[in-house]
Amino acid sequence: MKARYGxxxxxxxxxxxTPVLAGVTCVLLLVVGPGxxxxxxxxxxxxxxxxxxxxxxxxxxxxxxxxxxRTSACDYPPALLKKVPVxxxxxxxxxxxxxxxxxxxxxxxxxxxxxxxRRMESLGLQRRRIPCRSLDDIPAAxxxxxxxxxxxxxxxxxxARLAAGVARCRREAAARAALRxxxxxxxxxxxxxxxxxxxxxxxxxxxxxxxGKNIGDEIDRDYFPVAPEWxxxxxxxxMLGLYMANAATLPGQIxxxxxxxxxxxxxxxxxxxxxDSALLLRPGPxxxxxxxVLRKCLE
Numbered sequence: 001m002k003a004r005y006g007x008x009x010x011x012x013x014x015x016x017x018t019p020v021l022a023g024v025t026c027v028l029l030l031v032v033g034p035g036x037x038x039x040x041x042x043x044x045x046x047x048x049x050x051x052x053x054x055x056x057x058x059x060x061x062x063x064x065x066x067x068x069x070r071t072s073a074c075d076y077p078p079a080l081l082k083k084v085p086v087x088x089x090x091x092x093x094x095x096x097x098x099x100x101x102x103x104x105x106x107x108x109x110x111x112x113x114x115x116x117x118r119r120m121e122s123l124g125l126q127r128r129r130i131p132c133r134s135l136d137d138i139p140a141a142x143x144x145x146x147x148x149x150x151x152x153x154x155x156x157x158x159x160a161r162l163a164a165g166v167a168r169c170r171r172e173a174a175a176r177a178a179l180r181x182x183x184x185x186x187x188x189x190x191x192x193x194x195x196x197x198x199x200x201x202x203x204x205x206x207x208x209x210x211x212g213k214n215i216g217d218e219i220d221r222d223y224f225p226v227a228p229e230w231x232x233x234x235x236x237x238x239m240l241g242l243y244m245a246n247a248a249t250l251p252g253q254i255x256x257x258x259x260x261x262x263x264x265x266x267x268x269x270x271x272x273x274x275x276d277s278a279l280l281l282r283p284g285p286x287x288x289x290x291x292x293v294l295r296k297c298l299e
Contacts, residue, residue: 046066048070109130184236
């Protein structure tokens with residue numbers, strides 16, 4: 001019979017003859033009428049990430065199967081990323097390699113050369129800048145990536161959990177600060193020349209959440225060089241080596257620096273190296289793990 005109003009009547013010969021059905025069963029099948037075929041599911045985005053923090057977010061949302069390109073700095077989680085092609089450096093992709101992956105969207109936090117971003121757009125690539133530099137940026141970045149990849153429920157849960165954890169750490173740090181002075185922390189980003197971090201940095205935020213006071217907070221900058229005397233004057237209680245250095249030899253190298261034997265951190269042996277610098281310098285879904293690492297150093 002002809003379908004009307006989305007309903008077709010189909011007669012199916014019964015397998016068993018009964019007096020009631022007289023050998024024929026009338027079965028009503030609800031089907032979609034002519035011109036009303038089911039809507040095809042929206043195609044899934046193919047994403048290239050140009051920042052390690054955003055790559056970690058994509059993976060944390062369970063969307064690594066949608067990740068078709070990453071940078072050489074995108075190294076976590078290694079087991080998930082081993083099959084994802086590298087298309088260049090952090091914020092500096094090879095346009096040729098990027099195009100080979102046929103992405104539907106490219107996400108970044110910054111580019112080494114913004115002209116490259118304009119070139120992408122001129123080629124018809126959808127590009128999205130997602131701020132992710134501070135603790136408070138991370139939940140918003142998670143929600144943005146979740147929306148782009150149609151992963152809103154899991155993104156909302158992850159963002160809310162992280163925001164709640166950060167708020168809890170802030171309350172705990174304030175409570176500890178009310179009871180005792182916060183230990184002064186010197187975070188060494190590089191050794192030649194000596195470089196540390198100012199109050200604009202993610203690692204400075206983690207130090208505060210862990211209950212410490214970053215001695216570089218007096219400087220309204222990101223990372224900056226310092227003289228040895230600058231550190232001697234500030235007498236840090238804890239030192240962190242946040243660069244690729246031999247964890248076994250760095251404390252000895254620091255103790256051997258002229259005059260540094262007078263610094264409380266050196267006198268008490270509170271020099272920590274071999275820490276996961278990506279965990280402590282990279283704003284992302286593992287931020288609270290970074291706080292826990294620093295708490296162990298401070299306590």
